[in-house]
Amino acid sequence: MINQYEKTDEKTYxxxxxxxxxRIERGEKIEADDWMPDDYRQQLIKLISMHGVSEIMGALPxxxxxPKAPSLRRKLAIMAKVQDEMGHGQLLIRVAEDLMAxxxxxxxxxxxxxxxxxxxxxxxxxxxxxxxxxxxxxxxLVDGAAIITQTMSLDTSYAPYARALYRICAEEKFHAQHGExxxxxxxxxxxxxxxxxxxxxxxxxxxLLMFFGPPEDGAISSNQQRNMQYxxxxxxNEELRQAFFNKYVPRIFHLGLTLPDKTIRFDEAEGKxxxxxxxWEEFKQIVKGNGPCSxxxxxxxxxxxxxxxxxxxxxxxxxxxxx
Amino acid sequence: xxxxxxxxxxxSIYEVFSQKNPTSGFVHQFSLLASDHEVAMTMxxxxxxxxxxxxxxxxxxxxxIYVLPPKERQYLERLDNKAxxxxxGYGDLPSKWRYHKExxxxxxxxx
Numbered sequence: 001m002i003n004q005y006e007k008t009d010e011k012t013y014x015x016x017x018x019x020x021x022x023r024i025e026r027g028e029k030i031e032a033d034d035w036m037p038d039d040y041r042q043q044l045i046k047l048i049s050m051h052g053v054s055e056i057m058g059a060l061p062x063x064x065x066x067p068k069a070p071s072l073r074r075k076l077a078i079m080a081k082v083q084d085e086m087g088h089g090q091l092l093i094r095v096a097e098d099l100m101a102x103x104x105x106x107x108x109x110x111x112x113x114x115x116x117x118x119x120x121x122x123x124x125x126x127x128x129x130x131x132x133x134x135x136x137x138x139x140x141l142v143d144g145a146a147i148i149t150q151t152m153s154l155d156t157s158y159a160p161y162a163r164a165l166y167r168i169c170a171e172e173k174f175h176a177q178h179g180e181x182x183x184x185x186x187x188x189x190x191x192x193x194x195x196x197x198x199x200x201x202x203x204x205x206x207x208l209l210m211f212f213g214p215p216e217d218g219a220i221s222s223n224q225q226r227n228m229q230y231x232x233x234x235x236x237n238e239e240l241r242q243a244f245f246n247k248y249v250p251r252i253f254h255l256g257l258t259l260p261d262k263t264i265r266f267d268e269a270e271g272k273x274x275x276x277x278x279x280w281e282e283f284k285q286i287v288k289g290n291g292p293c294s295x296x297x298x299x300x301x302x303x304x305x306x307x308x309x310x311x312x313x314x315x316x317x318x319x320x321x322x323x
Numbered sequence: 324x325x326x327x328x329x330x331x332x333x334x335s336i337y338e339v340f341s342q343k344n345p346t347s348g349f350v351h352q353f354s355l356l357a358s359d360h361e362v363a364m365t366m367x368x369x370x371x372x373x374x375x376x377x378x379x380x381x382x383x384x385x386x387x388i389y390v391l392p393p394k395e396r397q398y399l400e401r402l403d404n405k406a407x408x409x410x411x412g413y414g415d416l417p418s419k420w421r422y423h424k425e426x427x428x429x430x431x432x433x434x
Contacts, residue, residue, distance in 0.1 A: 034393045080373075087370055094336075094354055106333075107356065167353070167371075315358035316332040 024231050029159035032098040040230050043223075044158055045099050047232065052092030053114045054122040059085040060297045061129040062138060070132060077178050078135065084171045091164040098160065115302045117289045123210045126291025133186055133193075133200035139179020141204060141248060145211045147172050148243050157231040187255045194256075201252065202260045206278040212244065213237040214280050245273040336385040337363035339370075341377045349381055360384075 011019075016035055023030070030036055059082045066082060069075035097107055113119035124142050129135060150169050156162050186197040215238040216224070227233045235243075245266075252259060264275040285291070289298070334356040340349040352371040357363035363382040372380070391399070406412030 031393070033390065083373070087373070090355065090370055091353060094356070097356075098354075163353070171374075312334075315362055316334070317358075 021229075024157050024229075027231075028157075029162065030157055031159050039226070040232075041099055041102075043227055043230065043232055044161065045096055047227070048092055048099070048161055049096040049110050049113075049119060050121065052089050052096055053110070053119055054125060055085050055092060056089035057114075057121040057125040057297060057301065058142075059089075060300060061125060061127070061293070062135060064129060065132065065135040068132070069135075074182070081139070081175050081178060084175065088164075088168045088171070091167060092161075095160045095164050111305060115298065115305070117298075120287045120289075123283055123286045123291065124204075124207050125297065126286045126289075126294045127204070127207050128292050131196050131200060132182070133196040134203070136179050136182030136186060136197070137200040137204050139175050140183045141179070141201075141208055142211070143172055143175040143179060144248055145208055145244055147176060148247070149212070149240055152235050152240065153233060155231070155234055183255070187257070197255075198257055201257055205260050206282075208244070209241065209275070209278045210280075210283045210286070212241040214283070215241070215277070242272055245275070249273070332358075334358055337367075337382045338385050338388065339363070339367040340381040340383070341367075341372060341375070342379040343376055344378055349379075354385065357382075 017037055020030075020035065020037060020040075030040075062078060062085070063082050066075060066079055069078050093107055093110060096110060100106065100110070110119065114121070124138075124145075129138060147169065150165050150172065154162055154165050154169065156165070183197060186193045216236050224233070224236060228236075245264075249259070249264065249266075261276040264273065266273050286294070289295070335358075336354050337357050337360070338354050339352040341352055342349050352367070355363060355366050355370055357366055360382055364380060367380055367382055
């Protein structure tokens with residue numbers, strides 16, 4: 001767009017910063033071409049690029065189930081979901097690119113960061129999906145967890161991110177229902193199907209707790225605090241995890257399923273859930289790229305990117321010479 | 324087999340607009356990267372219009388859009404004295420019509 005990234009007037013940095021924070025506090029939304037502090041830009045790039053690559057990595061565990069889906073309808077639905085996830089990646093990476101443009105960085109840099117492990121993706125997409133029940137639980141609970149964090153982020157102060165999230169949330173609702181439908185069918189099925197579902201819930205539970213990030217225990221990290229001052233996000237990790245429990249723990253019990261955490265309980269007086277913490281050291285290892293499927297999925301993503309390079313070159317009419 | 328890239332052309336940003344039905348206006352959907360208008364059009368359908376009803380699509384190169392500079396956007400705010408341009412500035416009309424109708428009906432009864 002013409003005028004984008006135009007140099008602003010002679011105001012000092014502090015004056016610009018004050019005016020910016022005043023806008024945030026008034027609840028105004030920031031656009032890509034507005035003046036913003038570098039710190040705000042960096043926080044957004046970090047958050048949105050991580051979200052974007054998580055979407056394209058998230059398509060991989062479910063993609064494994066496309067050839068093995070138990071009926072044509074299920075196959076069509078899970079194919080549609082995989083395509084949607086890639087589409088969400090497209091939206092978010094576009095938003096990240098516009099933020100990175102003034103820094104001279106592009107989509108290729110972002111993907112390169114993913115391939116080399118500098119850019120992390122969500123812990124849940126490092127995990128295995130060995131049965132059809134995993135496909136159901138991913139749709140129901142992983143997408144359910146994502147809906148909780150994304151719905152919170154609809155209020156974000158960065159307007160392009162909010163616009164992407166409105167599109168994404170509308171589609172996530174279909175994904176969650178697709179997952180619920182698989183889970184309910186299995187829950188109403190044979191004892192073997194119920195066992196398969198219970199195993200999948202047990203397998204995914206720690207990863208679902210980790211999805212929201214470590215609890216603050218009264219000490220909100222400086223990163224979270226800054227994001228809240230900038231109104232990039234409005235709730236803490238623990239608040240989001242509690243919202244997840246409120247919505248899903250009763251439903252898990254209604255299906256006659258159990259949780260691998262015998263201590264979980266809702267305290268009426270405190271109005272919050274008490275639960276067993278997952279192994280946060282393991283979480284660190286997983287997001288570092290040492291999860292059960294981290295290497296295999298990253299390899300698949302890298303291979304698919306390299307093998308399609310000729311398509312991108314052909315589209316641009318770039319000439320390649322064999323040497 | 325190794326290959327070497329000769330020239331490095333880049334993708335451009337396209338803004339996508341679509342029309343829901345023949346009497347609705349075009350609405351901005353999102354942006355995408357594409358090599359040309361034709362590819363942008365194909366991707367627009369794949370990326371943004373998989374579910375929504377649509378009767379027409381525009382793709383526009385972002386660099387061809389002239390945007391109001393951020394500084395000037397603050398002056399877009401309307402002054403609060405434009406009632407004469409809006410229906411709310413004419414809220415007294417229905418009661419006046421009612422009054423005249425009642426007057427007329429009263430006079431007719433007298434006769």
